[in-house]
Amino acid sequence: MDRVxxxxxSMTQFGQRDAWIRELLAEAGEACLADxxxxxxxxxHLYVSNMASxxxxxxxxxxxxxAHDLGAIPAYTQRVDQTSSSGGAxxxxxxxxxxxxxxxxxxxxxxxxxxxxxxxEATDVIxxxxxxxxxxxxxxxxxxxxLTARRYLHEYDAPRESLAKVAVKNHKNGVDNPHAxxxxxxSLETVMDSPVIADPLRLYDFCPITDGSAALMxxxxxxxxxxxxxxxxxxxxxxxxxxxxxxxxxxxxxxxGVVDSGKEAYEMAGIGPDDLDVAELHDMFTILExxxxxGLGIAEQGEAxxxxxxxxxxxxxxxxxxxxxxxxxxxHPLGASGVxxxxxxxxxxxxxxxxxxxDADIGLACNVGGFGNCxxxxxxxxxx
Amino acid sequence: MDRVxxxxxSMTQFGQRDAWIRELLAEAGEACLADxxxxxxxxxHLYVSNMASxxxxxxxxxxxxxAHDLGAIPAYTQRVDQTSSSGGAxxxxxxxxxxxxxxxxxxxxxxxxxxxxxxxEATDVIxxxxxxxxxxxxxxxxxxxxLTARRYLHEYDAPRESLAKVAVKNHKNGVDNPHAxxxxxxSLETVMDSPVIADPLRLYDFCPITDGSAALMxxxxxxxxxxxxxxxxxxxxxxxxxxxxxxxxxxxxxxxGVVDSGKEAYEMAGIGPDDLDVAELHDMFTILExxxxxGLGIAEQGEAxxxxxxxxxxxxxxxxxxxxxxxxxxxHPLGASGVxxxxxxxxxxxxxxxxxxxDADIGLACNVGGFGNCxxxxxxxxxx
Numbered sequence: 001m002d003r004v005x006x007x008x009x010s011m012t013q014f015g016q017r018d019a020w021i022r023e024l025l026a027e028a029g030e031a032c033l034a035d036x037x038x039x040x041x042x043x044x045h046l047y048v049s050n051m052a053s054x055x056x057x058x059x060x061x062x063x064x065x066x067a068h069d070l071g072a073i074p075a076y077t078q079r080v081d082q083t084s085s086s087g088g089a090x091x092x093x094x095x096x097x098x099x100x101x102x103x104x105x106x107x108x109x110x111x112x113x114x115x116x117x118x119x120x121e122a123t124d125v126i127x128x129x130x131x132x133x134x135x136x137x138x139x140x141x142x143x144x145x146x147l148t149a150r151r152y153l154h155e156y157d158a159p160r161e162s163l164a165k166v167a168v169k170n171h172k173n174g175v176d177n178p179h180a181x182x183x184x185x186x187s188l189e190t191v192m193d194s195p196v197i198a199d200p201l202r203l204y205d206f207c208p209i210t211d212g213s214a215a216l217m218x219x220x221x222x223x224x225x226x227x228x229x230x231x232x233x234x235x236x237x238x239x240x241x242x243x244x245x246x247x248x249x250x251x252x253x254x255x256x257g258v259v260d261s262g263k264e265a266y267e268m269a270g271i272g273p274d275d276l277d278v279a280e281l282h283d284m285f286t287i288l289e290x291x292x293x294x295g296l297g298i299a300e301q302g303e304a305x306x307x308x309x310x311x312x313x314x315x316x317x318x319x320x321x322x323x324x325x326x327x328x329x330x331x332h333p334l335g336a337s338g339v340x341x342x343x344x345x346x347x348x349x350x351x352x353x354x355x356x357x358x359d360a361d362i363g364l365a366c367n368v369g370g371f372g373n374c375x376x377x378x379x380x381x382x383x384x
Numbered sequence: 385m386d387r388v389x390x391x392x393x394s395m396t397q398f399g400q401r402d403a404w405i406r407e408l409l410a411e412a413g414e415a416c417l418a419d420x421x422x423x424x425x426x427x428x429h430l431y432v433s434n435m436a437s438x439x440x441x442x443x444x445x446x447x448x449x450x451a452h453d454l455g456a457i458p459a460y461t462q463r464v465d466q467t468s469s470s471g472g473a474x475x476x477x478x479x480x481x482x483x484x485x486x487x488x489x490x491x492x493x494x495x496x497x498x499x500x501x502x503x504x505e506a507t508d509v510i511x512x513x514x515x516x517x518x519x520x521x522x523x524x525x526x527x528x529x530x531l532t533a534r535r536y537l538h539e540y541d542a543p544r545e546s547l548a549k550v551a552v553k554n555h556k557n558g559v560d561n562p563h564a565x566x567x568x569x570x571s572l573e574t575v576m577d578s579p580v581i582a583d584p585l586r587l588y589d590f591c592p593i594t595d596g597s598a599a600l601m602x603x604x605x606x607x608x609x610x611x612x613x614x615x616x617x618x619x620x621x622x623x624x625x626x627x628x629x630x631x632x633x634x635x636x637x638x639x640x641g642v643v644d645s646g647k648e649a650y651e652m653a654g655i656g657p658d659d660l661d662v663a664e665l666h667d668m669f670t671i672l673e674x675x676x677x678x679g680l681g682i683a684e685q686g687e688a689x690x691x692x693x694x695x696x697x698x699x700x701x702x703x704x705x706x707x708x709x710x711x712x713x714x715x716h717p718l719g720a721s722g723v724x725x726x727x728x729x730x731x732x733x734x735x736x737x738x739x740x741x742x743d744a745d746i747g748l749a750c751n752v753g754g755f756g757n758c759x760x761x762x763x764x765x766x767x768x
């Protein structure tokens with residue numbers, strides 16, 4: 001079967017944007033069409049990754065609006081929602097549309113408009129994805145992160161500073177990302193002295209609330225050649241759920257969805273973690289970077305903190321993680337985040353990542369929905 | 385390529401249900417697993433068609449909840465939203481998951497819980513899918529239906545009664561559907577004397593607001609044989625958009641999305657409208673049944689009303705339309721409706737439609753999102 005190629009990508013300025021969801025989606029969509037050199041009426045399928053435009057903005061039907069705004073009618077269009085991993089789910093949906101033969105040119109646009117709502121309102125919308133048995137008792141995603149971090153530090157005898165070092169690293173990487181919400185370094189002391197949010201986690205262990213959008217253009221590899229000789233292929237992809245009730249998990253330091261989706265993606269690509277050159281992990285909370293490194297076999301169980309301490313995941317290390325700055329520095333506009341992870345990996349493997357470029361032929365993106373309720377792992381390789 | 389088979393289906397009682405969205409989805413999901421004889425842990429992908437559980441109920445993340453409730457973890461799961469055609473979009477997503485090779489067993493469950501909200505609230509949520517240039521001026525979907533019906537009657541010199549006869553026919557068919565919200569006949573006089581809603585359309589020209597769910601089980605045809613020797617195949621499927629701003633359409637009596645998605649589906653199946661034995665059309669408003677019959681080539685442009693007058697679409701006619709009772713009598717729980725259309729066509733082509741059974745080897749379902757903003761057309765044929 002023809003492999004699925006990525007022939008173009010875009011990412012808008014992440015941060016507090018004076019634009020509504022329709023405008024954000026159109027901005028990324030137009031930029032991606034231009035980047036790929038694809039005419040709007042050549043788009044056959046158009047997927048929109050978005051969690052909650054209805055709840056945040058009172059606007060639904062945004063895929064139809066986007067088809068209209070891009071001039072892509074009569075392209076088939078649909079919204080993909082998998083909560084905070086809607087972007088990764090969008091990559092999977094777009095991949096399926098091409099791999100099934102349904103579409104020879106699929107545009108995926110992910111976006112979310114959130115900053116016009118208060119942090120409490122936004123947290124409430126996000127918390128509605130969790131099990132009522134937990135969220136009605138006030139256990140939101142940040143609470144899970146705090147509880148899990150405490151367990152992890154205790155279980156594996158890890159220093160609190162190792163978590164803070166994730167934030168320091170990702171902020172340092174974000175300086176080179178012109179689209180990142182925070183393009184500034186933070187010191188270990190700043191992180192360690194920031195206000196407690198969910199003990200032991202502090203303000204700088206959390207990603208911000210963000211507006212933004214990103215896009216990818218997918219087509220069969222045989223079609224890619226008509227547009228460019230420098231493209232990526234999605235060589236592996238998989239998705240998996242874990243218990244919806246988080247407290248039912250046997251070991252709270254293991255995310256089953258990360259393990260299972262990673263296995264699927266590695267198997268399809270015919271590679272293992274040692275073959276990776278770069279990875280984007282879903283660092284909505286610093287502790288999640290550890291859990292994904294371990295779940296994906298990048299570090300042994302309980303040893304991701306040592307990799308951070310040893311600088312292995314720095315840009316100069318064995319396996320650079322979150323060269324984009326991650327969700328931590330780049331921001332986390334729910335539906336856009338997984339697509340923006342794909343943007344970074346695509347740019348890295350085609351050698352177009354500018355100041356963020358590392359030596360990379362194979363990259364992985366892991367997008368986590370809820371608190372690991374559903375996870376999508378994608379592997380891209382340089383084409384040809 | 386292996387064709388995609390449907391090996392099981394379910395539909396819950398449609399109407400005013402004392403159950404929340406999670407319960408409705410689980411009810412249809414469990415019934416479909418039982419009908420197909422598939423164990424929960426054999427499900428590889430699980431798609432949920434739902435427009436607005438967040439807006440209606442403050443609950444998101446329902447696909448993860450459903451994977452949990454069915455015992456289907458670690459199956460990959462995702463929500464499919466295409467407004468009122470979310471169900472048809474779900475069939476397309478489930479088809480793609482199997483046809484792409486990503487899943488060998490895909491469960492699709494569609495559902496919506498709406499009746500706990502007032503009609504005004506529900507209409508407001510639905511109206512949020514239209515273009516702000518229209519809905520901010522009070523033009524909701526029922527308004528579009530009234531304007532279009534007036535134009536149609538004028539343009540094609542059709543009698544007002546022909547629209548009413550759609551309601552009469554579909555209510556008559558619904559008597560034989562134990563899952564229908566209204567299992568009762570209505571007379572032509574009842575429809576013609578009911579209160580005006582959007583002139584010339586009256587109360588009985590509109591579908592009700594409904595709670596309910598439905599499900600389908602899809603797998604490669606080669607796998608189907610392990611489960612049953614009586615299955616259907618999806619021989620054709622296509623989706624297409626029309627202008628998001630409805631008043632920009634050149635001819636308001638033509639829905640481009642119906643025409644384009646129908647063409648795609650016919651071409652893939654290698655058949656034409658004359659080959660159909662049965663059809664489920666999206667009669668959210670009576671006028672829509674005419675527009676789809678004409679857009680799909682079941683009747684000539686401007687002549688669908690004659691087919692109704694001649695009884696051609698009755699159960700005893702050349703091409704029975706809406707043997708299930710349609711949205712009109714069955715009800716229209718947004719995310720469920722397209723899946724329930726698939727349920728009816730599946731039951732008809734495998735010869736298991738009970739009192740509703742007609743002589744059918746090939747059937748078509750047309751699911752309309754918004755006011756034709758996006759349309760999905762699916763063709764099923766008896767397997768083997």
